[in-house]
Amino acid sequence: MPGIAAVVQPGQAFAWNPTAPGAKVEDTVLVGPGGVEVLTVDPRWPAVRVAGRDRPGELARHAPTSR
Numbered sequence: 001m002p003g004i005a006a007v008v009q010p011g012q013a014f015a016w017n018p019t020a021p022g023a024k025v026e027d028t029v030l031v032g033p034g035g036v037e038v039l040t041v042d043p044r045w046p047a048v049r050v051a052g053r054d055r056p057g058e059l060a061r062h063a064p065t066s067r
Contacts, residue, residue, distance in 0.1 A: 013039070025056055 008014065008031050017026040028039045038053055046057035 010031050010033055013028060013030045015026060015028045018024075026040070030037045030039055036053075041047070041054050046059055047054040048057045049055070
């Protein structure tokens with residue numbers, strides 16, 4: 001966050017929770033020696049690959065079909 005003097009250290013976990021009108025996402029990550037590891041990825045949820053990391057995709061709801 002701009003203006004904050006704190007520095008994230010290796011081994012530290014933190015959450016990022018941005019919100020926009022009609023959308024919300026939250027990630028919990030762990031900073032390790034190789035970079036950031038996202039801990040909140042759910043393999044059952046649709047995902048897209050962005051900058052080498054899986055990011056939540058949109059869940060499409062389909063109208064039920066009549067028989």
